[in-house]
Amino acid sequence: MSVTPTTRSSSPFSYRVVFEKRLKEPAGFISFIITLFAIFIALVISGIVIELAGGDALKSFAHILKASFGSLGVFSDTLVKATPLILVGLACSVAFRARLWNIGAEGQFYLGAFGASAVVLTPLLPADTSPWIFITVMMAAGILMGAVWGFIPGFLKAKYNVNEIITTLMMNYIAVAWNNFFIYAIWSESGFQMSRVFPKTAWLPRLADYSKTVPAFRGLTTHLGLLFGILASILVWFILYRSRWGYEIRLIGDNPKAAQYAGLNITRNTILVMMFSGALAGLAGMSEITGVVHRLQGAISPGYGFTGIIVAWLAKLNPFAVILVSVLFGALILAGREIQPSGIPKMIQGIILVCLIASDFFLRYQIRIVRRV
Amino acid sequence: MDFITILQAGVASGTVLLFATIGEIFAERSGVMNLGVEGMMLIGAMSAFSTAVKTGNPWLGLLVAMIAAGLISQIHAFITITLQADQVVSGLALGFLATGVSLVLGEGLSKAGTISLLPKFSIPILSQIPILGAIFFDHHSVLVYIGYLLIPACWYFINYTRPGLNLRAVGEYPAAADTLGINVYWQRYLYVFVGGVLAGLAGATISLAVAPGWFSEMTTAGQGWIAVGLVIFAQWDPFRAAFGSYIFGALRRLILDIQGPMLLFGMKNPFYYNPYWGFFLQMLPYAFTIIVLVIGSREAIRKRIGAPAALGIPYIRGERGL
Numbered sequence: 001m002s003v004t005p006t007t008r009s010s011s012p013f014s015y016r017v018v019f020e021k022r023l024k025e026p027a028g029f030i031s032f033i034i035t036l037f038a039i040f041i042a043l044v045i046s047g048i049v050i051e052l053a054g055g056d057a058l059k060s061f062a063h064i065l066k067a068s069f070g071s072l073g074v075f076s077d078t079l080v081k082a083t084p085l086i087l088v089g090l091a092c093s094v095a096f097r098a099r100l101w102n103i104g105a106e107g108q109f110y111l112g113a114f115g116a117s118a119v120v121l122t123p124l125l126p127a128d129t130s131p132w133i134f135i136t137v138m139m140a141a142g143i144l145m146g147a148v149w150g151f152i153p154g155f156l157k158a159k160y161n162v163n164e165i166i167t168t169l170m171m172n173y174i175a176v177a178w179n180n181f182f183i184y185a186i187w188s189e190s191g192f193q194m195s196r197v198f199p200k201t202a203w204l205p206r207l208a209d210y211s212k213t214v215p216a217f218r219g220l221t222t223h224l225g226l227l228f229g230i231l232a233s234i235l236v237w238f239i240l241y242r243s244r245w246g247y248e249i250r251l252i253g254d255n256p257k258a259a260q261y262a263g264l265n266i267t268r269n270t271i272l273v274m275m276f277s278g279a280l281a282g283l284a285g286m287s288e289i290t291g292v293v294h295r296l297q298g299a300i301s302p303g304y305g306f307t308g309i310i311v312a313w314l315a316k317l318n319p320f321a322v323i324l325v326s327v328l329f330g331a332l333i334l335a336g337r338e339i340q341p342s343g344i345p346k347m348i349q350g351i352i353l354v355c356l357i358a359s360d361f362f363l364r365y366q367i368r369i370v371r372r373v
Numbered sequence: 374m375d376f377i378t379i380l381q382a383g384v385a386s387g388t389v390l391l392f393a394t395i396g397e398i399f400a401e402r403s404g405v406m407n408l409g410v411e412g413m414m415l416i417g418a419m420s421a422f423s424t425a426v427k428t429g430n431p432w433l434g435l436l437v438a439m440i441a442a443g444l445i446s447q448i449h450a451f452i453t454i455t456l457q458a459d460q461v462v463s464g465l466a467l468g469f470l471a472t473g474v475s476l477v478l479g480e481g482l483s484k485a486g487t488i489s490l491l492p493k494f495s496i497p498i499l500s501q502i503p504i505l506g507a508i509f510f511d512h513h514s515v516l517v518y519i520g521y522l523l524i525p526a527c528w529y530f531i532n533y534t535r536p537g538l539n540l541r542a543v544g545e546y547p548a549a550a551d552t553l554g555i556n557v558y559w560q561r562y563l564y565v566f567v568g569g570v571l572a573g574l575a576g577a578t579i580s581l582a583v584a585p586g587w588f589s590e591m592t593t594a595g596q597g598w599i600a601v602g603l604v605i606f607a608q609w610d611p612f613r614a615a616f617g618s619y620i621f622g623a624l625r626r627l628i629l630d631i632q633g634p635m636l637l638f639g640m641k642n643p644f645y646y647n648p649y650w651g652f653f654l655q656m657l658p659y660a661f662t663i664i665v666l667v668i669g670s671r672e673a674i675r676k677r678i679g680a681p682a683a684l685g686i687p688y689i690r691g692e693r694g695l
Contacts, residue, residue, distance in 0.1 A: 049474070053477050053478065053480075101461050160667050160671055161673075161674065162663070162666045162667050162670045163602075163605060163666060163670070165408065165461065165601075166601055166602040166605070166662065166666060169595070170602070170662045170663050171659070171663075173594075173655075173656070174656045174659050177652045177655045177656045178652070178656070180652050181649055184649050185647075185649035185652075309465060310469070342476065342480070343472075343473050343474075343476025343479075343589075344473075345473075346469065346472060346473035346476060347473025347474055347476065349469055350466060350467075350468075350470030350471070350474070351470055351473075353462075353465070354463075354466045356466075357456075357462055357463050357466055358451075358452050358458065360456075361457070364457070
């Protein structure tokens with residue numbers, strides 16, 4: 001085929017940008033840089049929207065930094081917000097790793113809180129039980145209720161191929177109504193829409209509780225739940241990357257057909273992964289209710305379950321990265337409470353996720369500048 | 374408690390779901406699943422209400438809502454069609470983004486006052502039909518009638534027109550459609566846009582007609598997600614979508630109204646005497662969505678019908694696969 005040389009090749013625009021499919025996965029640091037760049041772009045866009053809505057973008061960002069990392073006290077509060085995010089982020093990571101879209105961490109969180117509260121409020125245990133027994137039983141109850149809430153969509157997905165995205169989401173609404181019923185009708189304290197305060201024996205210990213021995217801990221609200229989160233990260237990492245079950249999860253996630261031909265039981269794994277995911281989210285609810293709120297009430301979550309999805313994605317489903325990302329989003333949630341208009345933290349989260357997904361393109365493609373021929 | 378009134382209100386409420394569901398049917402028929410329906414509806418509801426408050430013209434609000442939601446849907450289109458990202462995560466991201474934006478821009482809108490609503494009227498002869506006339510053709514908002522016209526129109530468009538055939542081809546076998554000269558990318562952008570426009574219309578239907586006002590996230594209260602579920606139940610067919618939408622609309626109204634009267638069928642109304650049981654009623658639409666999904670999925674397995682074959686798969690020219 002004869003191609004007549006065009007005059008374009010001699011013009012100053014004789015280079016062009018092409019996107020080529022990467023043949024192998026990019027190195028870790030490239031992926032890290034792309035992610036950082038995506039967050040930077042997201043913050044720029046958020047700033048523009050804040051300015052358009054009549055706010056002061058730089059002031060808002062400075063406020064977020066100062067109100068979440070400014071001193072040991074506020075950093076401790078940031079960790080408190082990060083605690084449920086770690087657990088919920090892990091819940092989403094496990095499910096997403098198996099390509100199960102568990103969008104119901106919010107509902108599992110509420111049910112976990114319900115389960116833990118039921119131990120105190122039914123009451124299953126008397127108020128003067130030893131804290132260690134109390135906390136253990138409450139953990140078990142929270143985990144159990146979360147797992148039950150994960151089991152239902154998992155079962156429906158495995159047996160009837162029902163889209164788990166919608167079932168888990170619908171169960172969020174059901175969980176909130178379920179909790180509300182108990183808050184309003186059964187455990188309402190003198191007509192208020194909240195239960196009575198839990199006895200101190202059912203509170204997770206905080207750093208501040210040890211301020212007598214370590215004076216530096218005075219006023220620090222970080223509670224034992226953070227340790228649950230860190231231990232859970234190690235557990236999830238171990239399960240996913242060092243156990244047979246984790247291998248099965250990852251295989252099903254990467255290539256369900258191959259997994260089936262290899263004889264893996266997909267039905268059972270689907271149900272188990274959803275239950276495990278629900279259990280982690282339920283533990284988050286238990287940790288929040290016993291570590292922070294100390295009573296069952298309506299607004300126990302500013303959308304932790306949904307933020308967990310973003311945390312998991314930003315952490316690229318890596319259990320240890322989940323911890324780091326959770327701290328950042330904990331800061332956003334903590335500082336975002338005082339920012340007006342109140343929708344800004346939610347909007348920033350949305351913009352970050354959008355930019356992040358868009359940036360994945362550069363993990364699959366590389367840019368090259370080539371000479372026109 | 375008058376059942377005719379409830380069903381009548383149910384039809385109006387179902388119109389919201391109808392628009393959103395049909396919009397999502399268009400997007401999914403072209404092979405793009407958009408889980409951001411809830412967010413796009415919020416954008417629609419917010420921009421419709423805010424325009425109507427500022428200009429006093431609800432028609433303008435309707436137009437702005439459709440354009441705004443259509444435009445924001447293009448973010449999802451760009452990410453999934455051009456950048457070939459995962460449609461589930463991108464749809465969720467769009468949902469978060471659109472929800473956040475509508476909350477930021479809708480700040481203070483809940484106290485903005487009242488607006489003039491879209492006109493309501495009765496259809497002259499049809500409204501005289503006993504029972505059905507009162508339910509479907511008596512004193513409804515103009516949007517409800519637009520909904521009636523939209524159902525057969527979309528059904529005809531999808532199944533019996535050339536562009537409809539192209540739409541289905543792009544969703545079932547994009548590579549084949551491409552070889553026939555159909556621009557797969559352009560088609561998908563277009564129908565994601567159509568889905569966004571209809572989701573915006575659904576949102577505007579809430580804030581301008583069914584439940585006027587802006588109640589931040591509670592304006593839609595998960596109806597966008599129910600719509601996504603209804604698409605599966607509807608098996609991507611507008612008539613089944615209409616059936617599901619109106620049933621769900623009636624259910625929503627019934628739940629609101631059943632707690633009112635002291636007597637129900639001549640018996641003591643348990644929901645009147647135990648108002649907290651209302652929380653279980655509130656669960657019903659969501660529980661029902663799950664049940665409907667189970668029914669839809671089992672039927673799909675039995676009849677061997679299913680989603681558009683290329684649903685969720687990005688089309689990359691020159692690559693193997695669908």
